[in-house]
Amino acid sequence: MWFTKSNQEVLKELDVDLLKGLSEEEAKIRMAKYGLNKLTAKKKKNILQLFVAQLQEWLIYILFAAVVITLFMGEYIDSVIILLVIIVNAVLGVVQEVKAGKAIEALQKMSFPKALVRRNGEVKEVDSENVVPGDILILDAGRFIAADIRLIESANLQIEESALTGESVPSEKNAAFAYSDPKTPLGDRDNIAFMSTLVTNGRGIGVVVETGMNTEVGKIAHIINSEEKTKTPLEIRLDDLGKTLGKIAIGICVFIFLIALIQGRELTEMFLMSVSLAVAAIPEGLAAIVAVVLSIGVTSMSKKNAIIKKLPAVETLGSVNIICSDKTGTLTQNKHMFC
Numbered sequence: 001m002w003f004t005k006s007n008q009e010v011l012k013e014l015d016v017d018l019l020k021g022l023s024e025e026e027a028k029i030r031m032a033k034y035g036l037n038k039l040t041a042k043k044k045k046n047i048l049q050l051f052v053a054q055l056q057e058w059l060i061y062i063l064f065a066a067v068v069i070t071l072f073m074g075e076y077i078d079s080v081i082i083l084l085v086i087i088v089n090a091v092l093g094v095v096q097e098v099k100a101g102k103a104i105e106a107l108q109k110m111s112f113p114k115a116l117v118r119r120n121g122e123v124k125e126v127d128s129e130n131v132v133p134g135d136i137l138i139l140d141a142g143r144f145i146a147a148d149i150r151l152i153e154s155a156n157l158q159i160e161e162s163a164l165t166g167e168s169v170p171s172e173k174n175a176a177f178a179y180s181d182p183k184t185p186l187g188d189r190d191n192i193a194f195m196s197t198l199v200t201n202g203r204g205i206g207v208v209v210e211t212g213m214n215t216e217v218g219k220i221a222h223i224i225n226s227e228e229k230t231k232t233p234l235e236i237r238l239d240d241l242g243k244t245l246g247k248i249a250i251g252i253c254v255f256i257f258l259i260a261l262i263q264g265r266e267l268t269e270m271f272l273m274s275v276s277l278a279v280a281a282i283p284e285g286l287a288a289i290v291a292v293v294l295s296i297g298v299t300s301m302s303k304k305n306a307i308i309k310k311l312p313a314v315e316t317l318g319s320v321n322i323i324c325s326d327k328t329g330t331l332t333q334n335k336h337m338f339c
Contacts, residue, residue, distance in 0.1 A: 001182045002148075002150045002192065002209045002210075003150070003178070003179050003184060003189045003191055003192045004178065004179050004180065004181075004182055004184075005150070005178065006178050007150070007152050007175065010150045010152075010207055010209065011152070011207060014133060014134040014207055014209070015134065016134040016135075016136065016207060018136060018152060018205070018207075019118075019121065020118070020120065020121045021117065021118035021119045021120065021121065021135065021136040022119055022132070022134050022135055022136075023119065023120055024119060024120060026134075027119060027130075027132050027135065030132035030133060030134060031130065031132050034132055034133055034211055034212070035211075035212060036129045036130070036212065037128060037129050037130065037131045037132065037146065037147055037211035037212050038128075038129045038212055039212065039213060039217065039218055039221045040212070040213060040221070047094065047098070050093075050094045050097055050098070051090050051091075051094050054089065054090035054093040054094060055086070055090055057235070057238060057239060057242060058238070058239045058240075058241075058242025058243050058246065059238050059239070059241060059242035059245070059286065060086060060089070060090075060242075061242065061246075062242050062245050062246050062249070063082055063085065063086050064086065065246075065249075066082050067079050067082050067083050067086075070082065088291065088292075089290075089291045092291040092292070092294075092295050092311065093291065093310070093311055096295065096298055096308065096310065096311050097310065113128050113143070113144035113146060114126065114127060114128060114146075115127070115128045115130075115131050115135075115137060115146035115147075116137065116138040116139075116140075116143065117131065117135045117136060117137055117138070118135075118136040118138065119135070119136075123138055128144075128146035128147075131146045131147050131208055131211060132208065132211060133147075133208050133209060133210065133211055134207065134208060135147075135207070135208040136152075136205060136206075136207055136208075137149050137205070137206050137207070137208060138203075138205055139157065139193070139199050139203060139204040139205065139206065140199060140203050141199050141200060141201055141202065141203070142198075142199065142200075143198075143199050144196065144197070144198055144199075145159070145193050145194065145195060145196070145197050145198070145199065146195065146208075147195050147208045147209075147210060147211045147212075147215060148192065148193070148194050148195050148208070148209055148210040148211075148214075148215040148216060149192070149193045149206030149207060149208050149209060150191060150192060150206055150207055150209050151173055151174075151175035151191050151192065151193060151204055151205070151206045152175055152204075152205050152206055152207055153175050153204055153205040153206075154173050154174055154175040154176075154202065154203075154204040154205075155202050155203050155204065156201060156202035156203075157172070157173040157174075157175075157199070157201070157202035157203065157204040158170040158171065158172055158173065158199070158200050158201040158202055159171050159173055159193055159194075159197050159198065159199055159200065160197060160198045160199075160200045161187070161194060161197045163196055163197065164186070164194050164196070164197060164216060164217060164220075165186055165187040167187055170200045170201065171187065171190065172190065173190050173191070173193060173202075173204065174190050174191060175191055175204065175205075175206075176191075177190050177191040178191065179191070186216060192209075193206055194215065194216050194217065195210075195211075195215040195216065195217045195218070196217050231312075232310075232312040232313060232315065232316040233315070233316055233319060234290075234312045234315040234316065235312050238290070241286075245283075252274055252277050253274040255274075256270055256273060256274030256277065257270060257274060291311060294311040294312065294314050294315060295311060297314040297315075297318070298311060298314055301314065
């Protein structure tokens with residue numbers, strides 16, 4: 001708990017001289033030990049994996065069964081149409097995920113900040129990803145903070161932390177503070193400055209205590225990366241519909257076969273009839289219609305600068321009736337908006 005220790009304790013534990021900073025050799029050693037100072041994300045899926053993921057729905061399974069059955073019956077035109085419906089549905093989903101992914105990547109690459117550090121007794125500007133624990137960071141107004149740091153000196157220092165804590169008003173920092181309570185809330189740690197926050201006023205000097213995924217922002221990124229995949233209400237309902245249609249189709253086939261056995265009819269003929277009825281019960285165009293309608297919604301949202309990663313998320317957002325939050329607008333406009 002770096003915020004519970006005094007300035008001298010922190011410097012001693014990190015084995016660094018405040019006036020000289022780290023040497024370039026020591027910085028390289030620590031870089032090899034701790035790695036680059038950047039957030040890592042889950043491995044991206046390729047186009048094929050995204051395409052296959054779009055096919056993992058019960059309604060799509062039913063449509064594939066319809067394709068096989070219609071091919072067996074010699075109805076090649078119907079087979080091609082149903083197959084096209086499946087492909088269109090999957091392609092629309094893949095296109096949306098790829099577009100959303102590129103937009104997010106573009107945001108991540110925007111103006112990756114530089115850091116002002118003291119090394120070998122000299123102040124120099126380096127890429128933020130090259131900052132290591134023990135580096136002495138120089139803070140001034142308008143500069144993004146490259147890592148989590150324990151403040152050593154501060155003068156009228158104010159830091160805007162809304163992206164992390166949700167507070168729209170800049171936090172006043174004081175390097176002289178040391179907290180005895182290890183459970184001190186994140187927003188109350190006035191002797192700590194956090195990665196990705198912005199200095200709005202004053203100046204300060206701090207020593208880097210955590211980098212990359214070990215920072216508070218990195219912990220949030222880790223939670224996002226480890227999030228379990230869940231289905232939206234629309235996906236759940238479509239899955240239930242697919243299962244229901246599958247049961248109905250099987251029920252029709254069994255019912256027709258029983259009638260054929262009782263009446264002594266030709267089994268081959270009755271099989272083809274039951275299959276035809278089963279296929280007729282499947283709404284082949286439903287998947288494509290749903291995908292197209294959701295795509296229209298996503299397009300409309302994108303014109304208002306809203307990034308939607310998955311098509312069904314649009315329907316989920318549309319199902320929300322009331323949003324109550326005292327932080328609405330803090331992250332987007334940096335001001336409180338009450339509802």
